[in-house]
Amino acid sequence: MTALATALPGEKVHITTSPTTEPFWAAAKERRLVAPRCGRCGHFRLPPTPYCPDCQSREVDWVTLSGRGEVYSFAVVHGFPGLPDLTLVPVVVDLPDAPGARLVSNVVDIDPAEVTIGMALTVDFHPIADGWLLPVFRRAR
Ligand SMILES: [Zn+2]
Numbered sequence: 001m002t003a004l005a006t007a008l009p010g011e012k013v014h015i016t017t018s019p020t021t022e023p024f025w026a027a028a029k030e031r032r033l034v035a036p037r038c039g040r041c042g043h044f045r046l047p048p049t050p051y052c053p054d055c056q057s058r059e060v061d062w063v064t065l066s067g068r069g070e071v072y073s074f075a076v077v078h079g080f081p082g083l084p085d086l087t088l089v090p091v092v093v094d095l096p097d098a099p100g101a102r103l104v105s106n107v108v109d110i111d112p113a114e115v116t117i118g119m120a121l122t123v124d125f126h127p128i129a130d131g132w133l134l135p136v137f138r139r140a141r
Contacts, residue, residue: 013128023062036061038055041057070094121138
């Protein structure tokens with residue numbers, strides 16, 4: 001049997017936040033996937049940036065998304081330093097509720113051979129260090 005893809009063990013994942021990124025992580029802690037939308041021109045941007053790359057505005061609205069996504073690109077990684085048996089599927093996710101924004105994450109609990117470009121995904125949240133939750137994705141049912 002092929003090993004199912006997983007996420008890194010939560011205690012090994014440490015994040016740092018800044019005033020620009022904190023709302024993303026605070027929402028994830030509430031099991032909500034959010035994306036910053038420019039308050040002036042409506043451009044979605046991920047990762048969060050202090051200024052809109054289109055119009056340079058600092059205005060931002062944090063929009064709660066449905067959690068639906070679609071595989072834009074992915075890789076299959078066998079083994080990780082110190083964790084030789086781990087299988088990871090890092091993924092770039094298109095977010096239909098946030099046109100133009102993509103999130104880098106992992107697809108979990110799936111045979112890596114079943115992951116395809118365009119596959120429908122749904123967000124889930126994986127516990128990591130210091131009480132934070134990391135958005136990960138599962139195949140949508
Ligand atoms: Zn803008």
